[in-house]
Amino acid sequence: MRVVILLVCMLTLTACQLFQTRDGLNSEQIAVLQKYGFQLSDEGWEFGLAAKVLFQFDSDEIAADSQQTIANITQDFLDVGISGLTLEGHTDTFGDPAYNIILSERRAMAVAEVMISSGMSRENIQVRGMGGSKPIADNSTLNGRSENRRVTIIVAN
Template identity: 45%
Template sequence: MARFCTARRSFLLTTLAGMTALSLALAGCASPAHKLTPAQIAVLKDQGFTLTESGWELVVPDKVLFGFDEDMVSAEQQLALTRMARTLRSAGIDALRVDGHTDAVGTLEYNQQLSLRRAQAVARVLLACGFDRNHLDVRGFGKTRPVADNRTAAGRAENRRVSIIVTVD
């Protein structure tokens, strides 16, 4: 009987140690080092960001829109971007993804280049606000990711945009 109790105790301790190690490993996976704090999430919401599959994304009406075949950020949008960037940085958010997009007018290659120039224009404003170039992921998607109907003028205008995304890994 004593052997049985000793063997059972040993089994239970081994099982408990394994479960503890597994719990710690899973806890480490569930809480990445750059998980956003509740205060940072509040700042994002206050700035017009919403949680999407990609991360926290700046959405209508606050996203950066462009005129037809344009890649310059207007003075009004520069002011809005500067305010937003300073607020994000003061909340400790220092890494962003900047995704450029176009409407469906034009060739695939031209729109790819235009979307990248749009994203780079927004990134330049963010860099001027103190974001580190190494923490800005700048991408151009051309006309491949429309958010509105390209058959209408209003839809095409919505698709000529740059989205700013705070990714959550």
């Protein structure tokens, strides 16, 4: 009987290891992240919503199509058990840096509210305002500034 119990325990652990990856996410979770274009970084799996140009200059209002994209991502996350994440808000480098920190936090909170209304628990969302400290494009061009006005979703390893 002990041998059978030991064998069942070993098989269960082996099965868990097959579905668990080295970074703590299972293959189904990684597939969802990759579906949306998340990329592995030092902080975890990151996705910048810049491609959708979420925010106009000096605004924290999210366009309706971007709200739907965020809702879809949230629903897919919940479907595969991804429930904890960090939202980093960003701005371009124009204007007062202290104001940009506040604006970037408001942007991250706006995305958080869409995720919460889509079923994500408020307690599982960490929000950070980064201001213009982490640009992904050249702030000297109109297009570059537009790309820098974004929120990055980070799913920890």
